[in-house]
Amino acid sequence: MKTILVTGSSGLIGSQAVEHFDRQGHQVVGVDNNMRRVFFGEPGDTTWNLERLRSVTRNFTQFNLDIRDCSALEELFRKYRFDLIVHCAAQPSHDKARDIPILDFEVNALGTVNLLEATRLHSPEAVFVFLSTNKVYGDAPNELPLKELETRWDYARPEDFSGIAEHCRIDRTLHSLFGASKASADLMAQEYGRYFGMKVGIFRGGCLTGPSHSGVELHGFLSYLVKVALRGDTYTVFGYKGKQVRDNIHSQDVVRAIEEFAANPRPGEVYNLGGGRENSISMLEAIARIEHMSGKKLNWKYLDQNRKGDHICYISNLAKFRSDYPNWSITIGLDEILRQIIADHTLRLTRAEAR
Numbered sequence: 607m608k609t610i611l612v613t614g615s616s617g618l619i620g621s622q623a624v625e626h627f628d629r630q631g632h633q634v635v636g637v638d639n640n641m642r643r644v645f646f647g648e649p650g651d652t653t654w655n656l657e658r659l660r661s662v663t664r665n666f667t668q669f670n671l672d673i674r675d676c677s678a679l680e681e682l683f684r685k686y687r688f689d690l691i692v693h694c695a696a697q698p699s700h701d702k703a704r705d706i707p708i709l710d711f712e713v714n715a716l717g718t719v720n721l722l723e724a725t726r727l728h729s730p731e732a733v734f735v736f737l738s739t740n741k742v743y744g745d746a747p748n749e750l751p752l753k754e755l756e757t758r759w760d761y762a763r764p765e766d767f768s769g770i771a772e773h774c775r776i777d778r779t780l781h782s783l784f785g786a787s788k789a790s791a792d793l794m795a796q797e798y799g800r801y802f803g804m805k806v807g808i809f810r811g812g813c814l815t816g817p818s819h820s821g822v823e824l825h826g827f828l829s830y831l832v833k834v835a836l837r838g839d840t841y842t843v844f845g846y847k848g849k850q851v852r853d854n855i856h857s858q859d860v861v862r863a864i865e866e867f868a869a870n871p872r873p874g875e876v877y878n879l880g881g882g883r884e885n886s887i888s889m890l891e892a893i894a895r896i897e898h899m900s901g902k903k904l905n906w907k908y909l910d911q912n913r914k915g916d917h918i919c920y921i922s923n924l925a926k927f928r929s930d931y932p933n934w935s936i937t938i939g940l941d942e943i944l945r946q947i948i949a950d951h952t953l954r955l956t957r958a959e960a961r
């Protein structure tokens with residue numbers, strides 16, 4: 607039995623990690639202060655997910671702790687000796703960061719360093735997995751030549767077909783403040799791996815998704831799109847003719863990647879992790895697919911102005927992770943992801959109406 611710390615344990619990836627490792631019989635310690643509600647208001651509240659976790663787990667202990675609070679972290683790390691740390695707590699929104707630059711930096715950059723340092727001091731043998739983001743590349747991926755198809759943008763050159771690889775540059779691009787705070791954390795995590803030789807792995811996520819997302823307009827694209835469709839609200843598409851492309855990976859496939867890394871860690875290594883080309887979809891295609899699968903017509907409007915620094919076509923090139931960890935693959939396709947999100951939101955809506 608291992609002792610595993612999951613930060614952001616009430617969030618999408620954190621909660622999936624908690625469930626996964628608890629099911630395997632490990633002792634799982636969660637840290638989450640429901641700060642998603644502070645960032646996004648009531649729709650971002652993750653209490654429902656914490657309650658759900660409490661009801662489905664056997665050996666899970668939750669701490670309402672802020673990763674910015676060094677002394678609380680110190681106390682936690684004195685109490686437990688961790689074998690694995692899965693660091694998912696974050697201010698996760700590209701757009702939100704501009705309203706709260708200091709808070710965004712404190713949570714994303716300083717919070718990560720606090721955890722890395724606590725690990726170095728108290729659990730130096732632990733594997734540490736940091737959930738980074740493709741926004742560390744800023745808008746550099748937009749420099750690739752693109753072609754416009756009927757419903758999506760795509761890479762024009764055959765050599766770009768599999769998407770963006772880890773050698774894409776991370777500086778001299780427009781990141782958004784979120785991308786910059788995550789890039790700071792990403793570099794520090796690499797440094798703890800390379801300089802201190804700790805077993806740190808960095809995953810640069812594409813669109814991470816699944817039914818446990820508390821989807822809001824500024825974060826959680828598919829989850830929020832489904833929520834809007836089912837409630838009959840109006841969705842706003844920002845620029846790029848609605849043909850912007852995202853690659854989507856189910857939280858379970860993310861956790862499986864973390865598990866593979868933890869079993870055979872490569873200190874300081876960086877991996878792109880998303881759904882890859884097979885799980886890529888454009889905004890227009892997602893709207894059509896959700897309408898078809900949910901049987902609901904989605905109200906949406908188009909604003910010509912794209913989100914600042916937004917990717918036009920982003921597909922994660924998964925070749926490096928696949929080559930280092932051949933036991934891993936994408937197991938959940940886009941239709942199944944959407945089916946699960948629709949089913950879950952339908953249930954949440956029915957429960958809310960019954961209250």
Ligand SMILES: NC(=O)c1ccc[n+]([C@@H]2O[C@H](COP(=O)([O-])OP(=O)(O)OC[C@H]3O[C@@H](n4cnc5c(N)ncnc54)[C@H](O)[C@@H]3O)[C@@H](O)[C@H]2O)c1
Pocket residue numbers: 613614615616617618619620637638639640641642643652671672673674693694695696697698713717737738739740810811812813814815819820826
């Ligand atoms: N979801 C995506 O599409 C996506 C894409 C790329 C990268 N990522 C990264 O993956 C990680 C997990 O994302 P997610 O989608 O699960 O996010 P999420 O918002 O669902 O979960 C993050 C959790 O962290 C908690 N949290 C925030 N600040 C905290 C603090 N100071 N102390 C303690 N807890 C705090 C929140 O309450 C929330 O429950 C994040 O680092 C995010 O940047 C996510």
